[in-house]
Amino acid sequence: MAKMPERAKISVLSRRSLLISAAAAALSPLLAYAASRDTQTPERSKEFEEAFASLTGGAKPVAHDIAVDLPELADNGNFVPITITVESPMTDADHVKTIHILSTLNPRAHVATFQLSPINAVARIQSRMRLAKTQDVVVLAELSTGEMLMSTTHVKVTIGGCGD
Amino acid sequence: MAARNPRFKLPKNARIGDVIEVKTLIMHPMETGNRHDKYGKLIPRDIITTFVAKYDGSQVFRAEFGTGISANPYVSFKMRVPGPGVFEFAWTDEHGIKTVATAPLILI
Numbered sequence: 001m002a003k004m005p006e007r008a009k010i011s012v013l014s015r016r017s018l019l020i021s022a023a024a025a026a027l028s029p030l031l032a033y034a035a036s037r038d039t040q041t042p043e044r045s046k047e048f049e050e051a052f053a054s055l056t057g058g059a060k061p062v063a064h065d066i067a068v069d070l071p072e073l074a075d076n077g078n079f080v081p082i083t084i085t086v087e088s089p090m091t092d093a094d095h096v097k098t099i100h101i102l103s104t105l106n107p108r109a110h111v112a113t114f115q116l117s118p119i120n121a122v123a124r125i126q127s128r129m130r131l132a133k134t135q136d137v138v139v140l141a142e143l144s145t146g147e148m149l150m151s152t153t154h155v156k157v158t159i160g161g162c163g164d
Numbered sequence: 165m166a167a168r169n170p171r172f173k174l175p176k177n178a179r180i181g182d183v184i185e186v187k188t189l190i191m192h193p194m195e196t197g198n199r200h201d202k203y204g205k206l207i208p209r210d211i212i213t214t215f216v217a218k219y220d221g222s223q224v225f226r227a228e229f230g231t232g233i234s235a236n237p238y239v240s241f242k243m244r245v246p247g248p249g250v251f252e253f254a255w256t257d258e259h260g261i262k263t264v265a266t267a268p269l270i271l272i
Contacts, residue, residue: 079234103232107198111232114241119224121183121244127227128234130196161234 043135048109051102055140061150068139068151077131077161086123086141086149090116096123098142105135130161167192167212167255170265177272178245186217186225187240190255190263196231212237214256219269220249245269 069083086096095118101111114125123141131137134156141149173187190212197209209231217225225241237255250268 101232106232107196108231110230112230113228114239115223115226116241117224119219119244119246120242122242124242126187126238126240128238130232130234 044104045106045109048102048104048138051109052138052140055100055102056148059148061140061148063150063152066139066141066149066151068137068153070137070153070155072154073156073158074131075158077133077157077159079161080129080131080155080157081126082129082137083126084124084139084141084151088123088143090118090121090123092118093144095120095144096141097144099123099125100140100142101127101129102138102140103129103131103135104138106130106132111137131155131157132160133157166261167257167263170253170255170263172251172253172265172267174251174267174269176270178269179272180245180247183242183244184269185240185242186251187238188215188217188253189236189238191236192255192257194229194231194233194235194237198231210257210259212255212257214254215239216254216256217241218252218254219243219246221252245271 065087067085071080074080082101084099084101086099088094088096090096096116099114099116102109103111111129112127116123129137135154137153137155139151139153143149167190169191171189175184178184192212193210194212195207195210197207199207201207211231211233212229215227215229215237216223224243227239229237248269248271250266253265255263
């Protein structure tokens, strides 16, 4: 006889815990989404880290004299205009040798590499790139002096490019 | 798919010493190799890997493309006009097929 209420109690408890866990499960993607929006921790693919390391050779690039113009919000990830301007005298002694575009979350990290020389006079290039999803775009500029410049731009993507 | 219809835009009245903008475009799907056709079969990667611009025989600009460059790759760059000359733009795909366009720069 004493067992009956006990069993009932257990069933009530389990139903309550079930409800709580269901509520938590429903909330958790929302919480994770909010956290990812708030903390701004840059997510980077392994391939990006490898490409970045091989280009910089472990050195830490400096973030100045380089301007990257990308839309803050890209409606179509298949077609994102990018303009890169590096402040450089473009003389024989001091010019931009190479500009690399890397994506942090595309299936392939390397987007493009551009080679410049003093004849360009102004280190400014334009192109159009693909972005699979919302991510950071990293631009590296190698100078003839051996210095490496870097710029990181966050782009929100509505419809991703790069296919399926 | 072969590249077709190479296009470029040069200024109409440049002078020696001017810094001009050169715009180039070519029609090419730039298949990433990540897309599937309607039967679920993977479409093989097919991209233009290199673009080289020469002015009077010497290289003035070079670009290496990955799959992250949009279809119909567009590139623009700057150049200081060293004197009268002819541009040669060459796009090469990963099968080694080359498309070349030439254009004289009109000076005033």
